[in-house]
Amino acid sequence: MIASLNRRQFLSTAAAGLAASALPYRAHAATSPLTMQAAWINDAEFAGYFLGLDRGYFTDAGLDLEYLSGGPDVIPESTIIAGRADLALTTPDTTIKAITEQGAPFKIIGAQYQKNPIGIVSLAKNPINEPKDLIGKTLAVPPVNVISVEAMLKMNGIDPSQVNIVPYAYDPTPLVKGEIDASLDFTTNVPFTIKQAGEDATSFLLYDFGYTIYNDTVVVTEQVLAEKRDLLVAWLAASRKAWAENLADPSVWPPKFAETHFAGTGRSIENELYFNAAQKPLMESAEGYFALTGDGIEKCLSALGEVGIVGSADMFDTSLLAEI
Amino acid sequence: MAGEGAGRHAGLRNAVILLLVWELVGQLGIVAGGALPPPSDILIRLWQDRADYPRHIGATLWASALGFVIGNVVAIAGGILFAMSPLMLRLFRGINIAAFALPPIAIAPILALTLSGMAPRITLAALGVYFVTMTATVIGISQADSRAQDVIRAYGGTRWKVLRLVQLRSAVPSILAGLRVAAPNAVLGAILAEFGGGGRWGLGTYLLGSLGRAEPDRLWGIGLVATVIAGLSYAGFAVLSHRMLGATKAVTLNTAVPAGQPRPGHVAERIAVALVAITLPFTIWWALIRLSGAPAMIAKTPVDVFTYLFLSPASSTAQAKLLAALGQTLPITFAGMAAGLGFAFLLAIGTKLSPRATQAFMPIALVTQTMPLVALTPLLVLILGRGTSLTLWITISVTFFPAFVTLAQGISLVPRSAEELPRVYGGSRWQELRLVTIPASLPYLFAATRLTVPRALLGVMIAEWLATGRGIGNLLNQSRGYLDYGMIWSVAAVSVILSVVFFQIVVVVERRVLARLGMTTSE
Numbered sequence: 001m002i003a004s005l006n007r008r009q010f011l012s013t014a015a016a017g018l019a020a021s022a023l024p025y026r027a028h029a030a031t032s033p034l035t036m037q038a039a040w041i042n043d044a045e046f047a048g049y050f051l052g053l054d055r056g057y058f059t060d061a062g063l064d065l066e067y068l069s070g071g072p073d074v075i076p077e078s079t080i081i082a083g084r085a086d087l088a089l090t091t092p093d094t095t096i097k098a099i100t101e102q103g104a105p106f107k108i109i110g111a112q113y114q115k116n117p118i119g120i121v122s123l124a125k126n127p128i129n130e131p132k133d134l135i136g137k138t139l140a141v142p143p144v145n146v147i148s149v150e151a152m153l154k155m156n157g158i159d160p161s162q163v164n165i166v167p168y169a170y171d172p173t174p175l176v177k178g179e180i181d182a183s184l185d186f187t188t189n190v191p192f193t194i195k196q197a198g199e200d201a202t203s204f205l206l207y208d209f210g211y212t213i214y215n216d217t218v219v220v221t222e223q224v225l226a227e228k229r230d231l232l233v234a235w236l237a238a239s240r241k242a243w244a245e246n247l248a249d250p251s252v253w254p255p256k257f258a259e260t261h262f263a264g265t266g267r268s269i270e271n272e273l274y275f276n277a278a279q280k281p282l283m284e285s286a287e288g289y290f291a292l293t294g295d296g297i298e299k300c301l302s303a304l305g306e307v308g309i310v311g312s313a314d315m316f317d318t319s320l321l322a323e324i
Numbered sequence: 325m326a327g328e329g330a331g332r333h334a335g336l337r338n339a340v341i342l343l344l345v346w347e348l349v350g351q352l353g354i355v356a357g358g359a360l361p362p363p364s365d366i367l368i369r370l371w372q373d374r375a376d377y378p379r380h381i382g383a384t385l386w387a388s389a390l391g392f393v394i395g396n397v398v399a400i401a402g403g404i405l406f407a408m409s410p411l412m413l414r415l416f417r418g419i420n421i422a423a424f425a426l427p428p429i430a431i432a433p434i435l436a437l438t439l440s441g442m443a444p445r446i447t448l449a450a451l452g453v454y455f456v457t458m459t460a461t462v463i464g465i466s467q468a469d470s471r472a473q474d475v476i477r478a479y480g481g482t483r484w485k486v487l488r489l490v491q492l493r494s495a496v497p498s499i500l501a502g503l504r505v506a507a508p509n510a511v512l513g514a515i516l517a518e519f520g521g522g523g524r525w526g527l528g529t530y531l532l533g534s535l536g537r538a539e540p541d542r543l544w545g546i547g548l549v550a551t552v553i554a555g556l557s558y559a560g561f562a563v564l565s566h567r568m569l570g571a572t573k574a575v576t577l578n579t580a581v582p583a584g585q586p587r588p589g590h591v592a593e594r595i596a597v598a599l600v601a602i603t604l605p606f607t608i609w610w611a612l613i614r615l616s617g618a619p620a621m622i623a624k625t626p627v628d629v630f631t632y633l634f635l636s637p638a639s640s641t642a643q644a645k646l647l648a649a650l651g652q653t654l655p656i657t658f659a660g661m662a663a664g665l666g667f668a669f670l671l672a673i674g675t676k677l678s679p680r681a682t683q684a685f686m687p688i689a690l691v692t693q694t695m696p697l698v699a700l701t702p703l704l705v706l707i708l709g710r711g712t713s714l715t716l717w718i719t720i721s722v723t724f725f726p727a728f729v730t731l732a733q734g735i736s737l738v739p740r741s742a743e744e745l746p747r748v749y750g751g752s753r754w755q756e757l758r759l760v761t762i763p764a765s766l767p768y769l770f771a772a773t774r775l776t777v778p779r780a781l782l783g784v785m786i787a788e789w790l791a792t793g794r795g796i797g798n799l800l801n802q803s804r805g806y807l808d809y810g811m812i813w814s815v816a817a818v819s820v821i822l823s824v825v826f827f828q829i830v831v832v833v834e835r836r837v838l839a840r841l842g843m844t845t846s847e
Contacts, residue, residue, distance in 0.1 A: 041524075041533045042524065069523070071532055071533060075805060077807055078436075078437055078622065078804070081621055081807075082437060082438070082619065082622055084440050094805055094806065097806060097807075101808075102807050102809070104621065104807060143798065143801045143802045143805050146805075147805075165793070166710050166791075166792070166793050167710070167790070167793035167798065171702070171705075173539075174705075174710070179709050179710075264376050264380065264525065265533055266376055266530070266533065266534050
């Protein structure tokens with residue numbers, strides 16, 4: 001066999017050998033493939049997962065994790081229904097609506113954000129500090145989130161027709177230019193962008209005005225839950241560990257991803273640092289990252305119930321977190 | 325060709341003037357408070373972002389190139405088959421019209437749902453080139469010199485020999501002209517499929533991801549890069565065909581869907597063929613779903629869509645939503661189309677009085693034709709906002725230029741002798757226009773209308789999806805958020821069917837009117 005190796009084969013074999021010896025021992029342990037669909041492009045919202053990938057926490061947990069970036073036009077739930085990913089980070093309102101109205105076989109097994117970071121962002125010079133201020137104003141909302149905003153408005157006694165809701169393409173330019181009065185966006189992110197554009201922003205969370213839902217809920221199909229339960233528990237454990245390390249000091253990790261995970265997004269590292277620090281209080285829970293507490297689930301369901309999305313506690317499966 | 329030289333100089337001069345005005349307007353921040361940055365800022369920004377571009381461009385180029393190759397192979401094979409067998413051409417008429425008329429944005433979400441990885445982008449790019457090249461092949465083959473064919477036959481050559489030795493060779497110029505128009509289509513298709521397709525790399529992905537930065541100079545940079553790629557692909561094939569064949573100038577595609585000549589008699593047979601032609605697209609749709617093995621919740625067959633719209637408990641809600649959305653989309657589509665066509669018609673007639681202006685205007689028309697619509701829309705949003713005027717302007721801009729090019733070229737073909745006749749009898753300029761130029765341009769007005777029907781609908785849907793939040797474009801986008809797969813498929817099916825129906829209406833009206841006037845259809 002050795003005699004028949006030609007130069008190219010020899011080189012590739014040697015390279016493989018070198019690569020293998022350079023890897024830590026854990027790479028040799030058997031890992032099972034698992035694919036996750038993120039909810040957005042690569043930014044600090046997913047810093048914990050990038051840390052977990054780079055530090056080998058997922059590999060340590062026996063996972064060969066494939067990470068699919070999201071984006072403004074990716075519907076994460078569709079990816080898991082199509083079988084292209086095992087788990088997805090979603091907004092709970094669309095997920096539960098899909099379960100009740102479309103019969104989608106989903107289970108929620110964790111929640112990255114205990115408080116949904118989306119809120120109404122406006123300029124400090126034309127401030128919108130509470131839902132009432134929106135009446136008669138133009139509010140830009142991403143199509144995926146229209147139902148969330150209508151929910152919050154109704155909860156505060158405002159008919160959604162009193163607000164001029166236009167689609168939002170995640171571009172704060174119209175807000176800075178005064179073409180719209182407010183937009184729905186991540187309060188962890190867009191105030192930074194607006195500051196860069198030379199304006200000061202003000203914002204409030206939908207969560208603080210009755211729309212008490214989670215965000216980036218970890219969703220799987222019932223089939224995946226049955227077949228890959230161990231892997232999902234391992235994913236939750238590794239993700240929890242990675243997030244704890246990332247948020248211990250939010251300024252440490254984002255710069256390390258500049259040339260890798262964050263490359264090509266066109267966003268600055270200062271932006272990611274702002275984001276990473278801002279999201280910390282929204283993710284923390286006494287029961288650890290990704291917690292699904294009885295109280296949290298009840299709040300989430302009652303807020304959704306206000307807009308006719310009638311979910312039930314059995315759409316959540318808290319037993320995986322309990323196994324960690 | 326002094327006239328052409330002067331025209332080219334004028335084109336260059338106009339481009340330079342345009343750039344200077346743009347720079348000035350940008351520097352002063354006149355338009356929408358700085359949403360139109362000056363070209364120098366855009367170039368500086370491009371340079372600063374240069375590290376981001378290679379992989380995004382690579383992904384888009386890869387998908388467009390692969391789609392271009394696949395689409396053209398299918399198109400040329402199909403073109404040969406259709407040219408050889410009029411029956412096949414008639415049977416596939418439904419498919420071919422649908423391929424021409426379907427607004428790519430309507431099926432982009434469906435492709436993203438049912439296919440994975442780069443496949444949606446490649447498919448949409450391939451679909452974008454199929455019709456153009458197929459038509460060019462059929463025309464090229466059927467216009468081969470019949471005397472040369474007779475020579476082969478006289479020496480006992482088979483049908484295959486005739487095809488290989490004469491028809492395919494003489495079809496080369498036509499096919500090359502088709503490839504030239506097809507190339508930018510492939511780029512547009514690939515970028516469109518990045519909407520809703522996910523993935524980390526690609527110009528469309530970069531554009532969508534960059535919308536959140538409040539940095540118009542970067543958006544313009546991405547739009548410019550996309551335009552340059554599309555323009556270069558066009559220019560590449562233009563140079564190739566020029567090298568091989570010398571100058572031929574067709575800047576628009578041929579929109580006459582080739583129709584097999586129905587044989588006289590046998591009404592029953594004709595009806596049978598027509599029925600197959602109508603049902604074939606649905607059969608293929610159904611077969612593809614069955615073959616893809618995609619989950620039933622996502623992948624809907626024609627039967628599923630019919631059930632969703634008419635037989636299920638939620639049908640009435642679905643119908644109401646769809647009709648309301650159509651009620652918002654259709655009027656503005658027609659208004660935009662009418663305005664775009666009317667404006668193009670007036671200007672084309674006007675340029676009869678000053679042909680040089682036409683030539684100077686042509687390069688600008690060409691650039692706007694190759695600029696991918698998806699890249700243009702966010703830029704227009706920055707300038708025009710998100711109201712009805714945005715939709716209207718997008719529709720006008722996508723219909724005006726192709727219509728103008730078609731009309732201006734058609735009008736320039738009016739025989740001199742016909743124009744001179746009124747003059748000889750002492751007619752005025754106006755009488756000459758009324759009696760000769762306008763009637764002579766009618767076939768081209770119809771050709772332009774055929775060309776713009778699907779483009780107008782595509783333009784409106786993109787504007788609705790990205791900006792205004794009304795109509796079927798928005799319904800399509802919103803249904804994705806609600807995981808309402810039945811509605812996604814319904815919107816796609818309805819918009820394709822509507823496009824085909826409008827196209828057919830134009831064809832029928834065109835035949836009637838031109839037959840009454842004793843004219844033939846322009847190609």
